[in-house]
Amino acid sequence: MKRSEVNRVIAASAAAFADRSIYLPPFASWSPAEWARRGSDVLEILEAGLGWDVVEWKPGRFDEHGLVLLTLRNVAHPDARGRTDGYAEKLLHIRRDQQTPIHCHLQKMEDIINRGGGRLIVELLADPDVPGKPWALVNGRTVRAVTDREVIVLTPGESITLIPGVRHAFHASGDDVVAGEVSTYNDDRVDNHFVEPIERFPDLEEDTDPARLIVADYPELIDSIKRRTRS
Numbered sequence: 001m002k003r004s005e006v007n008r009v010i011a012a013s014a015a016a017f018a019d020r021s022i023y024l025p026p027f028a029s030w031s032p033a034e035w036a037r038r039g040s041d042v043l044e045i046l047e048a049g050l051g052w053d054v055v056e057w058k059p060g061r062f063d064e065h066g067l068v069l070l071t072l073r074n075v076a077h078p079d080a081r082g083r084t085d086g087y088a089e090k091l092l093h094i095r096r097d098q099q100t101p102i103h104c105h106l107q108k109m110e111d112i113i114n115r116g117g118g119r120l121i122v123e124l125l126a127d128p129d130v131p132g133k134p135w136a137l138v139n140g141r142t143v144r145a146v147t148d149r150e151v152i153v154l155t156p157g158e159s160i161t162l163i164p165g166v167r168h169a170f171h172a173s174g175d176d177v178v179a180g181e182v183s184t185y186n187d188d189r190v191d192n193h194f195v196e197p198i199e200r201f202p203d204l205e206e207d208t209d210p211a212r213l214i215v216a217d218y219p220e221l222i223d224s225i226k227r228r229t230r231s
Contacts, residue, residue: 001056003204007211010052013068013093020116020178022091027051028070032213035221040229046222048074049188052214057101057198067100068093069181071215076185086185094120094172094179102195104167110183113159118175120154125167137161167195 017024027035027045035042045051050071057065073089088108096118102125114120124135126149136143138152138160152160153173162168201216210217 001054001059001062001204002207003210004208005062006054006204006214007208009054009062009066009068010212010214013070016093016117016176016178017070017091022115022178024070024091025050025072028212030212032210032217035213036224039225043222043225046218046225048076049215049218050074051218052212053188053216054214055201059203063095064098065101066095066098071186074186088181088183088186090181090183090186091115092177092179092181094170094177096172096174096176099171100169101198102167102169104165104193105162105186105191106164106193107191108183108186109161109163110181110186111159111161112154112170113180113182114154114156115178115180116156117172117177119173120158120170120177120179121173122152122154122160122168122170124150124152125169126150135166136163 014024014028027042027050030038035046048071050073053069053071055067055069056062057067070091071088072091073087075086075088077086092112102123112120112122124143135150136152138154139158143150143152154160204216213221
């Protein structure tokens, strides 16, 4: 994915959030120079993975198989047994007809809320290893998969709760969708499991300077800040 396209889609998503009167945290508008200038003061934000995330599931096909996310919160709280508890919140800009791949999370429980725009189509896939268990809560009511594929249509204001292990995919229909995600602590590096092997973070072609950093840029910046702190 070209950096110029990353810049373009982030600007478009920021505008989509503004159109819904969703106010973004200060770091959503920081330039790369501003991140670097703040140094160790922003390490906690960087290490939590807060900020812009651009995904292109199939190279060169962002408009069909892409997604822009903004992580607002991602708080880890290790419990006495060594498990990570906590919570996370994200904003998603799902363009009309963009399709996410079929995937699940083994640890994360999540609510996906249609905050405005078109319809959000969520497809749940049957899993023979969990017969009879509820797939999800839709607007607070339990839904069970009665066929191999259960399709849930969420209009603005409606939501779905997905328990760990439930395979799902979603896309926007009729118009772009601005969605919210509220979940338990989220580590995308290890907790995304796709039916087909997919790279979670895109390879970037640096055809221009970044207007905003994305989470894939963070490791290099974190290393740079820590080196400066030690020196």
